[in-house]
Amino acid sequence: MPAPMPEPAPVIRMRLVGSLMVELRPGWGENSGRSRLAKLSQLRACTKVHCGRPRLCYALLAAYPLSRPMRTSFTPLLMLALFLPCATGAQSAWAGDQTPDWAVLAQSESTFGDDADLLTAGLGLSGLQASSPLPGNPGAPTAAELRRLAIHNAWTALAVPRPAGGLGEGGLYEELPAVAGDEISALLRLAGARHPFRVLVQIPNNLDTNRPCLFIAPASGSRGVYGAVPLAGPPALTRGCAIAYTDKGAGTDHHELDRDLSPDLAGLRRPAGDALRAFSHRATDAPQTGALAMKHAHSGDHPEADWGRHVLAAAGFARQQLRDRLPEQSEIRVIAVGLSNGAAAALRAAEIDSAGLLDAVVAVMPNITSAGQSPLYDYATLAALYQPCALGDAERTLAKPLGNPVLVAMGRQRCESLAAAGLLEAADPELARALLLEAGFEEPALALGAGNVALDLWRAVAGSYASAYLRRGPDDMPCGYALVAAEASEAQRAAWWATHSGVGPGGGIDLVDGLAEGADAALPGLVCLRELWIHDHDEAIALRAAVEQTRATARLPEIPVLLIHGREDGLIPAALSSRPYVQEARARGAARLAYWEVDRAQHFDAFLNVPGAGARLVPILPYGWAGIDHVLAVLSGAVELGEDRRFSPQPGDAALTRQRMGLDE
Missing domain, CATH: 3.40.50 (Rossmann fold)
Incomplete structure (x- = not known):
């Protein structure tokens, strides 16, 4: 378990097993401010949490206001009295906690x-x-x-x-x-x-x-x-x-780089230098209008690798908040x-x-990947390429929710583009559909494909996740993508913290495709994202290693x-x-x-x-x-x-x- 995060001076906060936070302030051991009784109560609270591990409470005992002769004779008796309930089998309600x-x-x-x-x-x-x-x-x-x-x-x-x-x-x-x-x-x-x-x-x-x-x-x-x-x-x-x-x-915290504004604890936008900002990203010297950093895509932390730790940290923090509101021995x-x-x-x-x-x-519906299974990035980049082509089958597509002639026409164009690029044997929607089935998509899972394509879900997911896996910033997202809000209104900007999905475009935020060209403009960028999974260059190796860090042990x-x-x-x-x-x-x-x-x-x-x-x-x-x-x-x-x-x-x-x-x- 990594060491606890350091806390700023002048208060020294000792995080002990059980998530008990003990504050040692200058002058704590002096006979001014607090009574011995209050300090004894604090010490007793420590021993209740740490039955069987008295050394974890020595820091408190060392600060107890006693003369040196008294400390020598009093310490063993005090520790014996405080830890006696442990020897008789008393259990702590918080014994399941661990050093955070x-x-x-x-x-x-x-x-x-x-x-x-x-x-x-x-x-x-x-x-x-x-x-x-x-x-x-x-x-x-x-x-x-x-x-x-x-x-x-x-x-x-x-x-x-x-x-x-x-x-x-x-x-x-x-x-x-x-x-x-x-x-x-x-x-x-x-x-x-x-x-x-x-x-x-x-x-x-x-x-x-x-x-x-x-x-x-x-x-x-x-x-x-x-x-x-x-x-x-x-x-x-x-x-x-x-x-x-x-x-x-992940979440909806963001940094408006062109204005240097970020949300605080309450979601209100704060300027540079405000200590309450929840997310700040180093801005370029002259960010373009609408330049934006989103936390999941651009934090550089690869948060998905630590989702389990985030959950356990939330549990530990919540238990701390509940302690003062519950009876002493509550489980x-x-x-x-x-x-x-x-x-x-x-x-x-x-x-x-x-x-x-x-x-x-x-x-x-967990996005969980066990040993030997394809992760989301694999099948998302595959679907981003081939699911539009599968929609070129008018009979199937027009029977789907959100199916329409525009998607059919776009699908046929994608089939032509894939065939021309050597990524499909022929411009046939059935071939694309067969590839998706072979990859593990079942018929029921393909039934709503029109919705995924119409909402551009696959590209939004793959672009942001690739950036997170490679720990990229807003200026160098993989495959030429960028999240930009050049035309977002003030009302949209103010609402992002509350209404955005945290990934991809929406609410005045656009996913700009720097590789877009040709009749099927999205194809080059999508091919690039797919190659990050199937090729062996340095970026692809790094991305696959990052994805591997998210794999479940089961x-x-x-x-x-x-x-x-x-x-x-x-x-x-x-x-x-x-x-x-x-x-x-x-x-x-x-x-x-x-x-x-x-x-x-x-x-x-x-x-x-x-x-x-x-x-x-x-x-x-x-x-x-x-x-x-x-x-x-x-x-x-x-x-x-x-x-x-x-x-x-x-x-x-x-x-x-x-x-x-x-x-x-």
């Missing part, structure tokens, strides 16, 4: 009532069903307005806020109640990292102090710190559980939940959780773990992620592992709002809620984890109930 490899750089705490609650920022279900809440001054929103916008955006991006999506009359959650409480927002930095990452802890007023529980919820994709609210919020906050969210080193039940990249982060945290912080994991602890995946997931196909991971984990001895697969469910529930999609698809998020309910029941001893299950729900506009979902069968 992270430091807290900044934090703030706010209290929110029903009008700005933790679950919906005061919007309620009706507010989530409405359009985005506009700030009074869109070019200069307040912190409260940005928070409300971020929470609304998270809900509309991940959920279907109506009965057919499990929310509203007859659904799994008939209402989203206002949950008042506190939010602690913090910037943490992992040992060895250049930049901090965000953690946000929500502690509801209805915190269950008798059976305390904590959810750790890393954001999906590269989303901001509120990105997992729709998954974790309803099952956690309505039960009185606390939640620790994290952007896992906190901790469950990690995530969707997509957040699900992968939760699984990888479990794999490295040597201290036993986590009690269970629920992973929904070595899970003996805790309940549930994976859930949609069979029609065309972004992270189950055949390339969840299924092989489950198989590998079981081969490595995982005994408390279950897998649910859902027919007619895909990666983006918001896609159900596209005309025609709701008639053929069902949302995946309600299965995440049901999975969390199930695992919590397992932890309480009410049910067994059970066997793998496959669900075949029927789509439609009726309320999504447990019966319609097939949960009670």
Whole structure:
């Protein structure tokens, strides 16, 4: 485990096992300011955490205000008295903690009532069903307005806020109640990292102090710190559980290089020199108009390699925040939940959780790569080249959601370009489709290919991830790409922290292609991205080595773990992620592992709002809620984890109930 991050003088903060922070200030041992009784209480707290390891509390004892003769005779007696409960078998509630490899750089705490609650920022279900809440001054929103916008955006991006999506009359959650409480927002930095990452802890007023529980919820994709609210919020906050969210080193923090502005803890844009800025990148001497650095693509930290560490750090920080609010001997039940990249982060945290912080994991559509499997970068760069060509088949494409004649024409052009470049034997959509099937895409995963191509998802993902893997900055992204916001309005810039996905274009941000040329202008850049995976030059070798650092071990602890995946997931196909991971984990001895697969469910529930999609698809998020309910029941001893299950729900506009979902069968 790397050494703790250094803390600035004049306060020396000693991070000990159990994440207890002890502050030693100049004059602490003098008989001025604090009483011996207060110091004795602090020393007792240390020994409670470190039963059996008294040396970790010697620093406190050395500062205890005693004369030298008294210290010589008093020290053995004091240590014996303080550690006697350890010898009799007393256990610490925090014994699962470990020496942290992270430091807290900044934090703030706010209290929110029903009008700005933790679950919906005061919007309620009706507010989530409405359009985005506009700030009074869109070019200069307040912190409260940005928070409300971020929470609304998270809900509309991940959920279907109506009965057919499990929310509203007859659904799994008939209402989203206002949950008042506190939010602690913090910037943490992992040992060895250049930049901090965000953690946000929500502690509801209805915190269950008798059976305390904590959810750790890393954001999906590269989303901001509120990105997992729709998954974790309803099952956690309505039960009185606390939640620790994290952007896992990606997120929506950015640096407007042309104006030298970056978001602070609250998302407000701050100028150069402001100590509260969450992300700053070294700017060039004369950045072009709209020059922009995004944290995931440009931090130089390769955050994906450390997603598991980010999750465990969030858990450790949250436990610190809960200590003063819980009875002394409370045992906190901790469950990690995530969707997509957040699900992968939760699984990888479990794999490295040597201290036993986590009690269970629920992973929904994880972007997880086990031994011998193709990672996202491999199949994303392949799909970026060949999936457009496959759409040249008019009969298939026009029957798909978002399928249209423009995509058919573009697809045929791509087929011609690939054939001319020697990348396809003939300009035939069926050949491209066959390549995708051979690579591991199944028919259900290809069913929504028109959406991936229309939204340019593959290029957005591959361009940003290649930059992160090669630790590039905004001026030298691989293959000539750049993220530029030359024409973004002031309102768009002010909202990026709350509304951007954290990767690729959107909201006035463009993905500029420096290699674009010819009738199929995107092809040269996409070929370049693909060659970074299949060639053997130095950059390609470096990129593959970086991707290898993200590969999962599939070595899970003996805790309940549930994976859930949609069979029609065309972004992270189950055949390339969840299924092989489950198989590998079981081969490595995982005994408390279950897998649910859902027919007619895909990666983006918001896609159900596209005309025609709701008639053929069902949302995946309600299965995440049901999975969390199930695992919590397992932890309480009410049910067994059970066997793998496959669900075949029927789509439609009726309320999504447990019966319609097939949960009670």
